[in-house]
Amino acid sequence: MTTNQKKRTKAISVGRTTRRKTTEADKADRYRLYQESVQDVESEIDFVDETYTRLNGAKARLLREDFCGTANTACEWVRRRKTNVAYAIDINPEALAWGMTNNVAALTPTTKKRVHLLEGDVRYAETEPLDIVLAMNFSYWLFMEREEMLEYFTGVHGGLGDKGVFFLDAYGGYDAPRTIQETRECDGFTYEWEQAKFNPINSEMDCYIHFGFPDGSRMEKAFTYTWRLWTLPEIREMLYEAGFQRVTIYWQGWDEDGEPDGIFQPAEEAEPDAGWICYISAEK
Numbered sequence: 566m567t568t569n570q571k572k573r574t575k576a577i578s579v580g581r582t583t584r585r586k587t588t589e590a591d592k593a594d595r596y597r598l599y600q601e602s603v604q605d606v607e608s609e610i611d612f613v614d615e616t617y618t619r620l621n622g623a624k625a626r627l628l629r630e631d632f633c634g635t636a637n638t639a640c641e642w643v644r645r646r647k648t649n650v651a652y653a654i655d656i657n658p659e660a661l662a663w664g665m666t667n668n669v670a671a672l673t674p675t676t677k678k679r680v681h682l683l684e685g686d687v688r689y690a691e692t693e694p695l696d697i698v699l700a701m702n703f704s705y706w707l708f709m710e711r712e713e714m715l716e717y718f719t720g721v722h723g724g725l726g727d728k729g730v731f732f733l734d735a736y737g738g739y740d741a742p743r744t745i746q747e748t749r750e751c752d753g754f755t756y757e758w759e760q761a762k763f764n765p766i767n768s769e770m771d772c773y774i775h776f777g778f779p780d781g782s783r784m785e786k787a788f789t790y791t792w793r794l795w796t797l798p799e800i801r802e803m804l805y806e807a808g809f810q811r812v813t814i815y816w817q818g819w820d821e822d823g824e825p826d827g828i829f830q831p832a833e834e835a836e837p838d839a840g841w842i843c844y845i846s847a848e849k
């Protein structure tokens with residue numbers, strides 16, 4: 566065999582081995598999967614809208630979604646009422662572009678005029694005085710030092726109007742600092758949450774979202790988070806230090822099957838469950 570023949574044989578076999586079948590993971594869109602498996606923007610906006618109205622005796626109009634990713638929640642806010650306006654801020658232009666093409670574009674022409682996507686750091690956001698600021702899905706835990714969290718909370722306080730309310734969520738329980746993996750079946754794929762690393766000295770943790778598909782293919786580490794597992798007393802103390810007048814924790818009850826019932830009520834005392842999620846409101 567000549568050198569040329571050898572080369573030709575090699576090129577053909579490389580061509581054969583690289584031509585593999587397209588898998589479900591190859592075809593999947595990670596932002597779409599995230600929205601379908603992680604978010605429930607309707608329930609979230611129900612809670613925020615009702616709680617604001619209960620606290621202030623009037624409906625909110627101006628909402629800012631911090632760490633908005635694809636701005637799914639901001640789009641839900643402007644769909645709710647013709648007067649609602651939303652600002653959505655994220656530092657990642659790719660997530661914002663996806664949100665613009667997929668979420669904002671799906672709104673009617675008049676509705677889409679009331680949602681404004683902004684690229685930047687939430688700590689330096691400048692918007693008109695707001696009724697509501699949201700920091701959901703634990704995104705604010707990306708701030709791992711007390712000073713940077715306080716800087717963020719103080720900025721939110723300054724950005725709210727007189728009757729403004731800051732809404733956040735938090736999770737915890739005795740499974741929270743463990744290195745574990747949980748799976749949940751979704752429509753056409755499996756959602757996997759992995760707590761891969763936890764450092765008890767500074768409470769820093771690495772978490773991943775993976776997706777699995779019926780054909781056996783996988784999207785590993787579709788989303789990765791390094792954050793601090795903050796506790797409710799710490800969060801509450803920092804919110805008061807940032808100037809908020811009243812901070813309330815909202816806890817879920819249980820349904821007859823022993824599952825969380827999705828109804829969040831103000832609470833001062835709760836059970837030490839393995840894993841809990843709660844909402845927090847901080848009134849200016």
Ligand SMILES: C[S@@+](CC[C@H](N)C(=O)[O-])C[C@H]1O[C@@H](n2cnc3c(N)ncnc32)[C@H](O)[C@@H]1O
Nearest residue numbers: 632633634655656657660685686687701702704
């Ligand atoms: C957990 S994801 C978004 C979650 C979304 N809010 C939800 O409810 O599902 C966190 C987002 O925060 C953004 N982010 C991280 N640091 C930021 C910062 N300093 N300012 C603005 N966005 C930031 C990331 O780009 C990412 O899109």
